[in-house]
Amino acid sequence: MGAETLKKPALHFSARLPAPSRFGRSALLIHDRAISRHVPGFRRWARSFPASYAVDGGESLKSLDAFPGHMSRILSLADRLGARDLTIVVAGGGSVGDFGGFVASILKRGVKLVQIPSTWLSAIDSAHGGKTALNVGGMKNQIGTFYAAGEVHLVRELLEGQGEARVRDAMGELAKIALLEGGARWKRFAREPASGTKLLWRWLPPAIEAKYRVVARDPFERSGIRQILNLGHTLGHVLEAHYGLSHGEAVAQGLLFAVEWSRKKGTLAAAGYRESAALLYGKCAFRCRAGELRPLLRTRFLQLARGDKKRTSADRVTFIFLAGPGKPAPREVTLSEFANEARAQGWLGKARG
Amino acid sequence: MGAETLKKPALHFSARLPAPSRFGRSALLIHDRAISRHVPGFRRWARSFPASYAVDGGESLKSLDAFPGHMSRILSLADRLGARDLTIVVAGGGSVGDFGGFVASILKRGVKLVQIPSTWLSAIDSAHGGKTALNVGGMKNQIGTFYAAGEVHLVRELLEGQGEARVRDAMGELAKIALLEGGARWKRFAREPASGTKLLWRWLPPAIEAKYRVVARDPFERSGIRQILNLGHTLGHVLEAHYGLSHGEAVAQGLLFAVEWSRKKGTLAAAGYRESAALLYGKCAFRCRAGELRPLLRTRFLQLARGDKKRTSADRVTFIFLAGPGKPAPREVTLSEFANEARAQGWLGKARG
Numbered sequence: 001m002g003a004e005t006l007k008k009p010a011l012h013f014s015a016r017l018p019a020p021s022r023f024g025r026s027a028l029l030i031h032d033r034a035i036s037r038h039v040p041g042f043r044r045w046a047r048s049f050p051a052s053y054a055v056d057g058g059e060s061l062k063s064l065d066a067f068p069g070h071m072s073r074i075l076s077l078a079d080r081l082g083a084r085d086l087t088i089v090v091a092g093g094g095s096v097g098d099f100g101g102f103v104a105s106i107l108k109r110g111v112k113l114v115q116i117p118s119t120w121l122s123a124i125d126s127a128h129g130g131k132t133a134l135n136v137g138g139m140k141n142q143i144g145t146f147y148a149a150g151e152v153h154l155v156r157e158l159l160e161g162q163g164e165a166r167v168r169d170a171m172g173e174l175a176k177i178a179l180l181e182g183g184a185r186w187k188r189f190a191r192e193p194a195s196g197t198k199l200l201w202r203w204l205p206p207a208i209e210a211k212y213r214v215v216a217r218d219p220f221e222r223s224g225i226r227q228i229l230n231l232g233h234t235l236g237h238v239l240e241a242h243y244g245l246s247h248g249e250a251v252a253q254g255l256l257f258a259v260e261w262s263r264k265k266g267t268l269a270a271a272g273y274r275e276s277a278a279l280l281y282g283k284c285a286f287r288c289r290a291g292e293l294r295p296l297l298r299t300r301f302l303q304l305a306r307g308d309k310k311r312t313s314a315d316r317v318t319f320i321f322l323a324g325p326g327k328p329a330p331r332e333v334t335l336s337e338f339a340n341e342a343r344a345q346g347w348l349g350k351a352r353g
Numbered sequence: 354m355g356a357e358t359l360k361k362p363a364l365h366f367s368a369r370l371p372a373p374s375r376f377g378r379s380a381l382l383i384h385d386r387a388i389s390r391h392v393p394g395f396r397r398w399a400r401s402f403p404a405s406y407a408v409d410g411g412e413s414l415k416s417l418d419a420f421p422g423h424m425s426r427i428l429s430l431a432d433r434l435g436a437r438d439l440t441i442v443v444a445g446g447g448s449v450g451d452f453g454g455f456v457a458s459i460l461k462r463g464v465k466l467v468q469i470p471s472t473w474l475s476a477i478d479s480a481h482g483g484k485t486a487l488n489v490g491g492m493k494n495q496i497g498t499f500y501a502a503g504e505v506h507l508v509r510e511l512l513e514g515q516g517e518a519r520v521r522d523a524m525g526e527l528a529k530i531a532l533l534e535g536g537a538r539w540k541r542f543a544r545e546p547a548s549g550t551k552l553l554w555r556w557l558p559p560a561i562e563a564k565y566r567v568v569a570r571d572p573f574e575r576s577g578i579r580q581i582l583n584l585g586h587t588l589g590h591v592l593e594a595h596y597g598l599s600h601g602e603a604v605a606q607g608l609l610f611a612v613e614w615s616r617k618k619g620t621l622a623a624a625g626y627r628e629s630a631a632l633l634y635g636k637c638a639f640r641c642r643a644g645e646l647r648p649l650l651r652t653r654f655l656q657l658a659r660g661d662k663k664r665t666s667a668d669r670v671t672f673i674f675l676a677g678p679g680k681p682a683p684r685e686v687t688l689s690e691f692a693n694e695a696r697a698q699g700w701l702g703k704a705r706g
Contacts, residue, residue, distance in 0.1 A: 005358075064421045071417060072490050106459075106496040109484065110573070131462065137425050143459040145498065220463070 006130045006219035008212055009115075009149040013205065015156045017041070020048040023089050023114060026081045028074070030100040032057040032092035035118050039161035049089070051077040057096045062135045064143065074103060087112040087150075091158070093119035094126040094247070098144070101132035105147035115149040118158050120170030120200050121248055124177075124207050127152050129215045129229075139307065146220050154204060164196050172251030174200065175284045176231050177207045179255065179276055180214070182326020187275075190283045224318070228328040231320040232258055235342065238304040243293055252286045261341050262321040262329070272324030279325070290346035298339055298348055305335050359483045359572035361565055362468070362502040366558065368509045370394070373401040376442050376467060379434045381427070383453040385410040385445035388471050392514035402442070404430040410449045415488045417496065427456060431464075440465040440503075444511070446472035447479040447600070451497070454485035458500035468502040471511050473523030473553050474601055477530075477560050480505050482568045482582075492660065499573050507557060517549050525604030527553065528637045529584050530560045532608065532629055533567070535679020540628075543636045577671070581681040584673040585611055588695065591657040596646055605639045614694050615674040615682070625677035632678070643699035651692055651701055658688050 012018065020027065029046055033054040036043040046052050053074055055061050078086055088111055090100030097115055104113035117127035133144035178186040189203060211229065218225035236254030239245050245253070259276045262268035268276065280286045296304075305317065317338060321329040342348050365371065373380065382405040389396040399405050406427055408414050431439055441464055443453030450468055457466035470480035486497035531539040542556060564582065571578035589607030592598050598606070612629045615621035621629065633639045649657075658670065670691060674682040695701050 064424060067421065068417045068489075071496065075489050075492075075495055106498055108495065109486070109497045109499055133462070136421075136428050139428075142428055142461065143424065144462045145459055146462055 006146055006148045006215065007150075008216065009128075010151045011205075011208065012151060012153045013156075014153065017045050017116075017155055017158065018153055020045065020089075023049075023087050024085065025050055026085050027051075027087045027089055028053065028077055028081060029089045029091065030055060030074070030096065030103065031090070032096045032118060035091060035158070035161070038163070039118075039158055042158075042161075046091075050081055053077060055092070055096060055099065057092050059095060059135060059140070061095050061099050062133065062140075064134050064136045067134060070099075071103065071107075074107070078107060085112070087114060089114040089116065091116040091118055092122075093117065094122045097122050097127050098131070098133045098141075101130075101147055101149070102134055102144055105132055105145040110147065113147065113149045114151045114153065116153045116155060116158065119162060120159055120166055120197075121173060123154055123159055124170050124200070124204060125173045125211065128208055128211050130219065154208075156201060159201070160197050167196050167200060169246050169248030170200055171284050171286075172232065172236075172248040172255065174203060174207055175255055175280055175286070176229075176251060177210045178279055179259075179322060179325055180228060180231060180328055181210050182324065186279075186325065190275075190279045192283070224330065227318055227330055228320055230318075231255065231322070231328060234258075234305075234317060234319050234338070235347070237307075238296075238301060238342075239347075241304050241307070242296055242300065252280075252284070253289060255280055256286055256288050257342070257345055257347075258320065259322060260345060261319075262323070264341075264344075265321060267321045267323045267329050267331075269324070272322065272327075275325050276322060288345075295349035296342075296347060298343070301339050301342060301348055302335055305338060359499055359501045359568065360503075361569065362481075363504045364558075364561065365504060365506045366509075367506065370398050370469075370508055370511065371506055373398065373442075376402075376440050377438065378403055379438050380404075380440045380442055381406065381430055381434060382442045382444065383408060383427070383449065383456065384443070385449045385471060388444060388511070388514070391516070392471075392511055395511075395514075399444075403434055406430060408445070408449060408452065410445050412448060412488060412493070414448050414452050415486065415493075417487050417489045420487060423452075424456065424460075427460070431460060438465070440467060442467040442469065444469040444471055445475070446470065447475045450475050450480050451484070451486045451494075454483075454500055454502070455487055455497055458485055458498040463500065466500065466502045467504045467506065469506045469508060469511065472515060473512055473519055473550075474526060476507055476512055477523050477553070477557060478526045478564065481561055481564050483572065507561075509554060512554070513550050520549050520553060522599050522601030523553055524637050524639075525585065525589075525601040525608065527556060527560055528608055528633055528639070529582075529604060530563045531632055532612075532675060532678055533581060533584060533681055534563050535677065539632075539678065543628075543632045545636070577683065580671055580683055581673055583671075584608065584675070584681060587611075587658075587670060587672050587691070588700070590660075591649075591654060591695075592700075594657050594660070595649055595653065605633075605637065606642060608633055609639055609641050610695070610698055610700075611673060612675060613698060614672075615676070617694075617697075618674060620674045620676045620682050620684075622677070625675065625680075628678055629675060641698075648702035649695075649700060651696070654692050654695060654701055655688055658691060 029049040029052040088104035115127040117123040130146045130148040133141035136142040232251045232254035235257045236250040240250035263273045316332050318330050319333045323329045382402040386407040441457035468480040470476040483499045483501040486494035489495040585604045585607035588610045589603040593603035616626045668688050669685050672686045676682045
């Protein structure tokens with residue numbers, strides 16, 4: 001295996017988009033073309049780059065089948081700028097970040113990378129930690145690299161451009177960090193009067209720092225420590241795939257599920273449960289949607305759960321339980337145990353489940 | 354940028370192919386299907402792997418357009434083995450090594466990699482140093498990764514299976530190392546009575562170690578030190594592309610060119626020139642083929658030279674001169690100076706050049 005460390009990028013928090021000139025004369029912007037609909041001035045900003053490439057965000061952008069076409073067009077642009085000291089600047093949400101990061105990591109065997117996340121979800125999570133990815137044959141994130149950005153810019157006008165409706169997408173990841181970290185700071189979070197974008201912007205810096213602390217201990221997912229970031233995601237991925245829930249909503253449901261299962265398993269004692277549940281149901285206003293959605297069939301559930309890359313073998317998965325806020329407790333469970341608990345919490349049909 | 358170091362692989366020199374079982378129950382072999390024509394027992398050996406994928410070596414294997422198909426088939430095989438602790442074992446020459454190394458570096462964001470070079474050229478050069486690559490739109494090595502193998506196996510029965518005819522392919526790289534290293538050891542090389550495969554097998558270990566010493570000083574080609582490995586390659590790549598010379602033959606011509614130009618530039622004094630020329634013309638039995646081949650047009654030459662990734666800007670290139678054996682001297686030259694010298698040495702047509 002190659003690399004030993006993953007450098008932490010420089011983080012820049014700013015009200016406005018950074019001047020394109022700061023990225024040099026060989027900067028190539030890859031951006032979601034939808035941003036300009038929400039953010040005044042974005043189109044002009046994008047045009048000020050020496051070269052730019054517009055894409056449509058979403059999972060289809062990450063399809064390996066479409067990749068040769070993208071890569072060949074990006075290479076033509078890059079070659080016009082001169083091959084040396086190229087910088088790829090990526091402005092977009094999670095899929096654009098995954099795609100653009102992958103491009104930067106393999107173009108001429110790796111060029112400088114700057115991430116400018118345009119969604120709250122990517123600003124709080126996917127733009128950090130150096131994971132890039134493409135999908136193969138409909139399976140998510142089958143190929144990719146670990147490749148750290150040199151800089152990540154958190155730009156308030158870009159994030160606020162999405163409007164309040166997209167705030168909920170990020171609340172799942174923010175609540176996840178609060179549960180993983182615990183401690184006095186995140187107790188303050190639970191009592192914080194602000195809400196919406198104001199709340200997110202304020203808690204973005206400590207949430208990001210918390211993620212980097214975990215990543216630094218296991219940058220390439222070898223020791224298993226980084227797996228704790230999967231809290232809420234084991235069920236979350238199943239729900240996201242089956243119901244087409246947003247990632248944030250799916251993670252929120254997964255966090256509720258993990259907290260409930262932790263209590264039943266006995267890893268989470270009464271006080272820890274109250275604190276965790278108060279954070280999720282109270283501050284984050286999550287509510288369990290198991291009753292509302294048509295229950296999954298057990299076979300379908302197992303099939304989707306099996307697709308989870310975090311499984312330790314064909315029929316086991318590492319599930320992140322909680323022993324209290326700040327105390328993640330990874331345990332191996334069988335897919336069958338996982339399905340039984342999902343059924344107990346109302347996600348699987350009783351009759352045929 | 355991500356990684357900071359590139360781990361040196363464990364090197365294994367052996368007479369026979371290593372037992373497939375040593376690579377574990379999740380080993381996937383990617384191999385050149387042509388090997389079995391030359392090496393008795395190879396087919397049976399390949400079949401003993403938990404999974405194997407046969408490819409046709411050559412530049413078309415490295416085409417990005419064909420990559421989604423390969424990747425999707427390799428993923429299916431990998432998924433049957435279980436996603437964790439996968440090891441990709443690559444048996445083949447340079448193109449198969451570049452392709453298989455790239456696959457290993459991005460599959461599930463990087464799995465274990467073992468290289469078993471099957472040609473002398475890859476055994477002495479491309480299997481070492483962690484470079485992987487694909488071609489985009491006919492341009493070589495436009496994308497790739499730096500990704501070190503965990504193990505590299507140098508297997509005598511595999512290398513000797515190619516026959517004596519392929520020895521010449523590797524002599525260019527061996528002579529390059531001899532010129533870059535200099536010193537008493539490589540003076541002994543110049544006096545060595547052995548020839549052919551016997552010579553190569555004997556000098557493989559020190560040649561490989563010499564390459565790793567250079568790579569360790571500049572693993573990701575950032576400081577420029579690793580560029581000295583490009584000795585002989587600036588002209589070599591042009592000749593390889595235009596005449597379809599083998600890489601080894603092209604590099605040999607490039608070394609002769611570099612030594613002659615170094616003498617004319619004055620970087621190489623009389624004693625150093627005699628020693629270098631004696632090694633190339635004597636020991637390695639190189640002879641300049643400029644007179645034999647139809648001269649290039651200057652426009653064609655410049656076009657090919659411009660395609661060289663090592664160019665520092667649109668019209669300059671870092672050329673590796675010699676100040677003596679063991680004393681590489683990189684200097685920036687203009688493409689026009691490079692073309693003038695190529696013309697002086699008979700590679701460009703006089704009339705229209």
